Amino acid sequence: MNLTSNYRSRDLVQRTAERLHKLASKIDGRLTFMEVCGTHTMAIAQFGIKELLPKTIRLVSGPGCPVCVTPNEYIDHAIGLAGLQNSIIVTFGDMMRVPGSSSSLERERSKGRDIRVVYSPLDILDIATKNPSKEVIFLSVGFETTTPTVAAIIKQVVKEGLDNISFLTANKLVPPALEALLNGKTKLDGFLLPGHVSTIIGGKAYLPIINKYKIPSSIAGFEPVDIMGAILELTKQAISGEAYLSIEYSRAVTMDGNTKAQRIMEEVFEPIDAKWRGIGTIEKSGLKIRDEYTNLDAALKFSVQVEETKEDKGCICGEILQGLKDPPECPLFGKRCTPKDPVGACMVSQEGTCAAWYKYRRVEHDR
Amino acid sequence: MCLAVPMRLESINGDVGIAELGGVKRKVGLTLIDDPKVGDYLLIHAGFAIQKVDEKEAKETLELLSKVVGRIDL
Amino acid sequence: MTDRILLAHGSGGELTHRLIEELFLQYFGNPTLNELYDSALLKINGQRLAFTTDSYVVRPLFFPGGDIGRLAVCGTVNDLAVSGATPLFVSAGFIIEEGLEYETLKKVVASMSEAAKEAGVLVVTGDTKVVEKGSADKLFINTSGIGVADERFHLGYKKISPGDKVIINGTIGDHGIAVMTARGDFGITLEVKSDSAPLNQLISLIADDPNVASGVRFMRDPTRGGVATTLVEVAEKGLLDIVIHESSLPILEEVKSASEMLGIDPLYSANEGKVLIIASKDAAENIVSLLRTHPLGREAMVIGEVKEGRGGGVFLNTTFGTRRRISMLTGNMLPRIC
Numbered sequence: 002m003n004l005t006s007n008y009r010s011r012d013l014v015q016r017t018a019e020r021l022h023k024l025a026s027k028i029d030g031r032l033t034f035m036e037v038c039g040t041h042t043m044a045i046a047q048f049g050i051k052e053l054l055p056k057t058i059r060l061v062s063g064p065g066c067p068v069c070v071t072p073n074e075y076i077d078h079a080i081g082l083a084g085l086q087n088s089i090i091v092t093f094g095d096m097m098r099v100p101g102s103s104s105s106l107e108r109e110r111s112k113g114r115d116i117r118v119v120y121s122p123l124d125i126l127d128i129a130t131k132n133p134s135k136e137v138i139f140l141s142v143g144f145e146t147t148t149p150t151v152a153a154i155i156k157q158v159v160k161e162g163l164d165n166i167s168f169l170t171a172n173k174l175v176p177p178a179l180e181a182l183l184n185g186k187t188k189l190d191g192f193l194l195p196g197h198v199s200t201i202i203g204g205k206a207y208l209p210i211i212n213k214y215k216i217p218s219s220i221a222g223f224e225p226v227d228i229m230g231a232i233l234e235l236t237k238q239a240i241s242g243e244a245y246l247s248i249e250y251s252r253a254v255t256m257d258g259n260t261k262a263q264r265i266m267e268e269v270f271e272p273i274d275a276k277w278r279g280i281g282t283i284e285k286s287g288l289k290i291r292d293e294y295t296n297l298d299a300a301l302k303f304s305v306q307v308e309e310t311k312e313d314k315g316c317i318c319g320e321i322l323q324g325l326k327d328p329p330e331c332p333l334f335g336k337r338c339t340p341k342d343p344v345g346a347c348m349v350s351q352e353g354t355c356a357a358w359y360k361y362r363r364v365e366h367d368r
Numbered sequence: 369m370c371l372a373v374p375m376r377l378e379s380i381n382g383d384v385g386i387a388e389l390g391g392v393k394r395k396v397g398l399t400l401i402d403d404p405k406v407g408d409y410l411l412i413h414a415g416f417a418i419q420k421v422d423e424k425e426a427k428e429t430l431e432l433l434s435k436v437v438g439r440i441d442l
Numbered sequence: 443m444t445d446r447i448l449l450a451h452g453s454g455g456e457l458t459h460r461l462i463e464e465l466f467l468q469y470f471g472n473p474t475l476n477e478l479y480d481s482a483l484l485k486i487n488g489q490r491l492a493f494t495t496d497s498y499v500v501r502p503l504f505f506p507g508g509d510i511g512r513l514a515v516c517g518t519v520n521d522l523a524v525s526g527a528t529p530l531f532v533s534a535g536f537i538i539e540e541g542l543e544y545e546t547l548k549k550v551v552a553s554m555s556e557a558a559k560e561a562g563v564l565v566v567t568g569d570t571k572v573v574e575k576g577s578a579d580k581l582f583i584n585t586s587g588i589g590v591a592d593e594r595f596h597l598g599y600k601k602i603s604p605g606d607k608v609i610i611n612g613t614i615g616d617h618g619i620a621v622m623t624a625r626g627d628f629g630i631t632l633e634v635k636s637d638s639a640p641l642n643q644l645i646s647l648i649a650d651d652p653n654v655a656s657g658v659r660f661m662r663d664p665t666r667g668g669v670a671t672t673l674v675e676v677a678e679k680g681l682l683d684i685v686i687h688e689s690s691l692p693i694l695e696e697v698k699s700a701s702e703m704l705g706i707d708p709l710y711s712a713n714e715g716k717v718l719i720i721a722s723k724d725a726a727e728n729i730v731s732l733l734r735t736h737p738l739g740r741e742a743m744v745i746g747e748v749k750e751g752r753g754g755g756v757f758l759n760t761t762f763g764t765r766r767r768i769s770m771l772t773g774n775m776l777p778r779i780c
Binding site for chain 2: 007008010013016017019020038039040093120121122123124143144146147149150153154156157195197198200201226230233249250251252253254259261262265
Binding site for chain 3: 040043046049052093095107108110112123360
């Protein structure tokens with residue numbers, strides 16, 4: 002079967018929308034569901050999902066964009082490393098345009114620094130073997146979907162005895178962030194959970210939170226049918242007053258998840274407290290390379306001058322990431338902060354809430 | 369996060385394989401999944417297979433949803 | 443404005459436009475230049491001529507379906523053709539990095555000769571410079587072109603009006619994906635070839651048919667920045683809105699797949715053998731039929747229409763009945779993991 006096109010069935014999407022509209026009348030007030038995955042933010046914007054929802058269902062974006070929640074300090078540190086004589090900075094495309102305190106990787110490349118974009122951590126190995134006299138430093142950012150891929154490469158680097166590769170890590174974990182959100186000021190009626198993070202960590206990872214906070218939750222895939230189906234599920238739960246975990250993305254997610262990937266992740270990384278841009282420090286929400294692999298930690302291997310962190314005072318990315326405010330409520334939105342001239346990460350990342358809002362919302366205003 | 373697409377595993381060479389989607393091929397890491405077989409549909413993220421895609425589940429999810437929203441034929 | 447020129451300034455999107463508006467137009471500005479058409483339309487002693495220039499810096503030099511030389515000739519020929527001119531003469535300026543293999547240069551020049559023959563133009567003047575190793579990335583080519591305005595076309599932003607249709611002659615995004623793949627940075631392999639081709643004969647077919655020629659309002663080749671960027675440019679300059687239909691967009695399966703894998707949008711991927719034609723509702727269907735009789739137009743489609751609006755608004759109707767706004771490309775097209 003065609004795994005993608007059936008999940009884009011116009012008919013199924015429309016009918017789900019109709020069903021949601023029928024249920025909307027049973028909603029007391031307004032329901033607020035939060036998605037915590039940058040890819041969901043993108044997909045929702047690209048497919049125009051919000052247009053299909055009744056006014057009584059509100060979708061907000063949480064801190065699901067690992068690029069958006071990476072603090073300025075990390076970018077500044079990466080830029081510092083890029084300044085080393087013999088370094089090659091290797092990064093995912095997402096990070097190139099993120100503003101640090103005074104520059105970005107893209108601007109540093111324009112100054113002549115060797116900064117390269119890859120699609121996969123697998124590609125680092127090639128770069129390192131082809132440049133034996135250079136220090137290849139990989140910018141490891143991401144949630145549990147990406148972290149195992151980096152862990153696998155770290156293990157391979159050790160196995161092959163490559164000594165010119167290291168990693169600057171800022172990987173983070175989703176469940177602690179969910180808990181922090183529920184403990185915070187955000188009022189939520191349900192979580193649209195990240196399909197691919199869940200592929201790795203499994204539905205079981207969310208059970209403690211769901212049981213403690215009684216929050217309706219649905220693990221959703223990324224096609225329109227997936228997203229609409231999950232929203233329908235959350236709406237039904239919210240209306241009936243129930244709260245449990247539903248796995249809508251069952252073709253890729255199980256309760257146990259990918260235990261092999263989990264093991265590899267745990268072998269290489271250990272949890273630490275981590276700073277989330279705009280939100281602050283969340284306990285045990287980040288990952289650090291374990292002592293056994295410490296010689297691959299770029300933060301320890303190299304000593305560089307990192308500029309003093311500067312955060313823009315007007316930027317309210319933090320509140321937006323927590324779903325407390327919408328982009329138009331930010332004083333900089335659309336004025337000093339636009340996709341062409343982003344101030345905060347919410348705008349720079351294609352799937353940041355502000356960037357998606359900027360492009361998508363203008364449809365409404367122009368009608 | 370996180371962009372991943374289902375691709376068909378075409379060949380295996382130790383820890384890596386070649387996966388294909390609509391004519392596009394790419395080397396993919398296989399060390400994160402158990403027992404990959406040629407012909408499997410794998411979810412590929414950042415050049416690694418992170419899970420096998422269960423076609424049966426894929427079909428069932430659609431069928432279930434269409435029943436719920438009242439679609440007559442798939 | 444920025445203090446350093448970034449790669450994104452050359453990508454054909456937002457930053458390129460800003461650079462042009464804020465710097466070049468400030469210093470060079472004149473009525474002809476300010477229009478920013480693909481070719482400048484000039485009147486010299488009563489004869490209307492079209493004049494254009496383009497530089498080619500593509501990496502790698504050779505890629506499936508073409509090479510820098512073919513691009514250089516076809517690109518300039520096309521800029522003339524879409525401006526409603528018959529291309530006649532091109533120039534070829536070479537900036538060569540010391541150490542480039544002779545065979546490589548020969549292959550490029552041979553390809554240019556072939557492309558020129560295909561297009562029916564002559565290379566009538568040129569220039570050669572060699573710079574020290576490290577001062578240029580192997581080879582840069584500049585081509586300029588002159589053509590005679592075809593009086594059967596009456597084109598211009600002001601000619602576009604609500605109700606006009608948007609037509610493309612074939613699949614979108616092929617060139618951008620082919621080159622990205624050939625660069626090897628992302629490790630994908632696929633069979634997509636660049637669509638680099640001279641479009642003047644295809645466009646002549648339309649000019650030759652008086653019934654349809656009169657219905658053509660505007661043409662542009664959607665190169666850097668893709669179809670999306672070109673449509674936004676037209677919408678902004680024409681002070682109108684444009685709606686395109688996702689289900690009508692001709693896209694090769696492989697281009698779709700590669701785009702999904704890498705997280706990029708084919709609407710922003712460059713084309714080198716495509717022309718966007720805006721034509722009156724009445725002429726549109728005939729234009730499509732005419733295009734389809736030619737090898738370069740087999741998959742021609744009406745992909746959208748022009749609407750009343752404040753201008754600059756380009757919208758995509760998705761396959762499941764929703765709508766989203768298409769903006770200009772910001773920064774380079776980069777693959778993402780998120």
